Amino acid sequence: MASLTIKGLTKKYDETIAVENFNLEVKDKEFLVLVGPSGCGKTTVLNSIAGLININEGEIWFGEELVDAPQKKLFKIPQKRGVAMVFQDYAIYPHMTVYSNMAFPLEVRKVAPEEIKERVIKAARLLGIDHLLQRKPKALSGGQKQRIALGRAIVRNPKIFLMDEPLANLDAKLRVQARVELKKLQEELGVTTIFVTHDQIEAMTMGDRIALMNNGHLEQIGPPLELYQKPKNLFVADFIGSPSINMFQGNLVKKDKSIGIDLKFFFYPLTTKLSKSITDKEISKVVVGIRPENVLIVQNKKDGLFQANILRIEPVGKEYNIHLEVEGKPFISIESSADNWRQGDRVWITFAKDYIYIFDQESGDIIS
Amino acid sequence: MRTLNQNILFNATGVKQVEEGKKEKLIALLVILPGILSVFIFFYIFSGWNFIISLTDWEGFIPSYNIIGLKNYIQLFQDPLFWTSLKNNILLIVLFVPGVMIIGLCMAVLLDQRVRAEGIFRTIYLLPFSLSFVVTATLWSWMYSPRVGTINFILGKLGLTSLRKGWITDPNMVMYCIIIALIWQFAGYSCIIFLAGIRSIPHSQTAAAMVDGASNFTIYWRIILPQIKASFITAFIIFMCFALKAFDFIWVLNRGGPGYSAHILGVTMYKETFSFDKFAYGATYSTIILLLSLLIVVPFLFRIYKEK
């Protein structure tokens, strides 16, 4: 069991920079989810931690122990790092039985045979695969293979678990189930875990904290709700949440003393508190973000509303995603009932106060 | 202070780890080294050595020799036998390489038509390629035999008595006889190369073209053939290199005869070296063969691996 610290990690492949100046601290026993779009460098970070690739710059610490620091010519080989890894394709050896697969890491470490047996059987019981131990993996289902891969990781009593999209190859239903089980297992074992995924729902539901990556660097790290409610920039706001946040481009303008945002179809006045924080900065072009649940459809015209067309009403379980459009710009609202409207209706819209985010159009950083 | 000390401590163990990783790779390299080293000596050092020999006047097993520079090459370019061999070799290349590729491609396309018992046809087509050149040369001496041979017999049966010939005993015919026999031997191999190429194209592509109403001919001409460029290149390199180094078949058939009519570079090289003990002059021939082969292979090889 250990905490993990990454300082200034940089990894280049020839010309492409896969990860640049990446910093991360994972607490002991924490379940950290590393999430981001495809190609953003998640696997690179994970492989660096495991020692499967040589990094160009930076330091990696396991607790108090420095395991990787190219500037100090220090590199601990993966065999000696004491991490366990679950791969996306599970990497289960097809020629060995399930038992041998799980025993393999202990055998190469020359653990006594009786102890191997004991630990493998214990791990198999924990994962509910003890009846499969004598089978060859070939004929097993995806869910069973995934458990074997997990089993091979936990028999080791590793310091750190690394998992690279271990649920990506499961079908939707199994994935939800595996999510819960995996999280429970990690809590029971209390092993520091870094879990890679590109699925933000997986990230939101599983992580103690989420580290969101983009283009080789860290965008934001924090508990799931913090990322959801206090995104640092446009990218984070856009990536987290489903359906995604609605975004409108606009200009900051002064009108009748107070400051507001001109969205072309609508003038959105800012509260005095907001305007104060904004006037200091010299920004005129902004992006307004509003989560679908904060887009409200109202019955009657009131002040501070605008009109939009209903494009489509999409039932998703107990809620409805209402696809709307104003001046050619589509956006979404989530409503608990859609009985009052039909496709093609023209309705009045308002944004829930205090729930809008304003970003600088140029840098993407949040302003308020 | 503590962290500093720790750093030094860990640095020390860390360096050991680096070396441990390196040591493992080193051992692995040591395991493959005898293999790789002997391969490199055999293929590259020997090639260089062969070139050096070609710059000497070394004759056979007498150990002493002098460096005479490029004299052997000058002699070579004035030697009518060299030009005869080169001419015959070019004839072989020009007819054999396209011939075997076209016939192999035809076989592959025919086999691609959802043929019943495709595996049996494929196996039969490949059978000639399983034979040693010594065997095929023996078989074809019998086929071409002027008095009792199969070919003259069949021509007689077909009433084409006028076409009956001396075949391999006829200096004007022998190269063509050899080319036909070699095409026979290699056609199945060529077929396998092309069939593998055709089969590597996803079925969905041809299915899509069929749905679009493309004729069978269009599918091959417009969709399949352009995509098996790699097979063409592979086949081309393999058959070119074979044609440049060919020796066994012709030697066993009739020692490159009658006369010099079937001497190609490989045959003349052998004869100069081992029949006349002119080792240095023979080495000159092999250097030429090597240069021609490299000229064909190297550009393709580097391009193929650069792409990866």
Next chain:
Amino acid sequence: MLNIKPSRILLYGLLIIFVIASLLPLWTCIVTALKSSQEVILTTPITPPIDPTMEKIIESINLLKKPLMNSLILVFSGVMVSAFFGSFIGYIFSKHRFPGSIYMFILIVLCLYIPPQVQLIPMVRTMSNLGLFGNLGALVLLYMLFGIPMCAFIFKTFYDDEIPDSYINAAKVDGAGIWTTYRRVVLPLSILPFVVAALLQVVVIWNDFIWGLVLTSGKANLPITVAMANLKGSFVAEWNLQMAGALWVSMPTLIIFIFLGKYIIRGYSGL
């Protein structure tokens, strides 16, 4: 059966013409080998023997017995060594690349295309220095390293395509070194390339002629192809004996191609 399309008839017609062309020389070989010398003269080259006789088949095996044993020795020693090296080299170049390894591997593959003529003279010289010239030992040594490039190529292609890097990474993280990973993970999964590489090497070594011609001398040391070529030279008029000899020489490779053809085809089409 009446509604077969004419195009299908044409297709099978062409396929069968190729079959006849492929098999005709083999057919005349077999029928002639089974004929007595008289019958060779009296009958046509393609008619089956009226009175089949094993006489020449037996006579030829008596002439080729010793060379056949020699070739078997060559095949076994050569295949073992080059398959082992090929497999380990393929593994290193596929899964443990080091700076410059790709160029090193190109150089290994290039060996496949270097004409043997270039090595003939240096090899003769080396073998006479080692005192092996004329011996079977010269060929044993030669074939051991001769097949390494082809085997390395076959194994690397297989490891690249069929063994995911994650297997190696998983073993690494689990604590296995290069050698343990090879022995416990890679080797057990390499049965197919071993079969393919071994069969191709058997065929190459068995059929090779020029090296035996140059490096061995004296009846006792000849590989079978050289002995067969000598037989052809010394029994010019005895077609049935020649054909019987040719049958013996071609038997092993014919059997391999007929019964294990799918492995051979995998090898030829790049696995």
